[in-house]
Amino acid sequence: MSTTLEIVGRRSSHYTRLVRLLAHELDVPYALRPIHDLLSEAPAVYAGNPALKLPAARLGETTVWGSLNACRLVAAAANDGEARVFWPEQARSALLMNAHEVLAHVMAAQVEVVFHEIVSRRPQDATSRKRRASLMLCLAWLDGHLYEIHGALPADRIALFDLGLYALLEHLPFRNPIDLSPMPNLVDFVAAFGERASAQATLYVFDAPPPERADA
Numbered sequence: 001m002s003t004t005l006e007i008v009g010r011r012s013s014h015y016t017r018l019v020r021l022l023a024h025e026l027d028v029p030y031a032l033r034p035i036h037d038l039l040s041e042a043p044a045v046y047a048g049n050p051a052l053k054l055p056a057a058r059l060g061e062t063t064v065w066g067s068l069n070a071c072r073l074v075a076a077a078a079n080d081g082e083a084r085v086f087w088p089e090q091a092r093s094a095l096l097m098n099a100h101e102v103l104a105h106v107m108a109a110q111v112e113v114v115f116h117e118i119v120s121r122r123p124q125d126a127t128s129r130k131r132r133a134s135l136m137l138c139l140a141w142l143d144g145h146l147y148e149i150h151g152a153l154p155a156d157r158i159a160l161f162d163l164g165l166y167a168l169l170e171h172l173p174f175r176n177p178i179d180l181s182p183m184p185n186l187v188d189f190v191a192a193f194g195e196r197a198s199a200q201a202t203l204y205v206f207d208a209p210p211p212e213r214a215d216a
């Protein structure tokens, strides 16, 4: 059984990137186990997750599903990891609670928009238009409140909020280009966070599919 932390996901996924960013920030070594078939209906492909979603994380006999749980496993593998992170549920002010809620929504909306418009190339409908509208409204809200949010986050902790926001904003040019120039605070945040070693070690890329087996 492996004693190395395994992150089961895709290097092209913003949820997977959130987990990888935290592993780098906390200096936790890991092996990435790529999921190649995003349309598979076999839970085994997703480390057993019956929701057929990624990422997951595995350490020894423990497997957890979902990016937040995977982040918890990463933190548990680091020295004092839990305490070094500011977790969404530690938000107490309405501003910070809403900031985490908006970020959670916009990360999920990005998956839905990419699946609907880019992967499935389905025509827009009222639901997809509303989803994209909510994505744009959330980005604008985050831009308008970013200064205040950063003032409220503890400066001496790794804010999961920042890792998720960075993973999301970098995913836009990769999968769903949006003009962010009217949102200068988000643009400045991406530029500053992009200097971090964790950001540079986790660039978005599509995992190459495994080579076809000659005997298959």
Ligand SMILES: N[C@@H](CCC(=O)N[C@@H](CS)C(=O)NCC(=O)O)C(=O)O
Pocket: 013, 014, 015, 016, 038, 052, 053, 054, 055, 065, 066, 067, 068, 108, 111
């Ligand atoms: N709540 C989950 C959401 C994960 C999620 O939506 N992952 C996307 C990939 S970035 C996925 O699995 N998409 C496949 C699908 O929805 O069928 C988390 O935080 O990890």
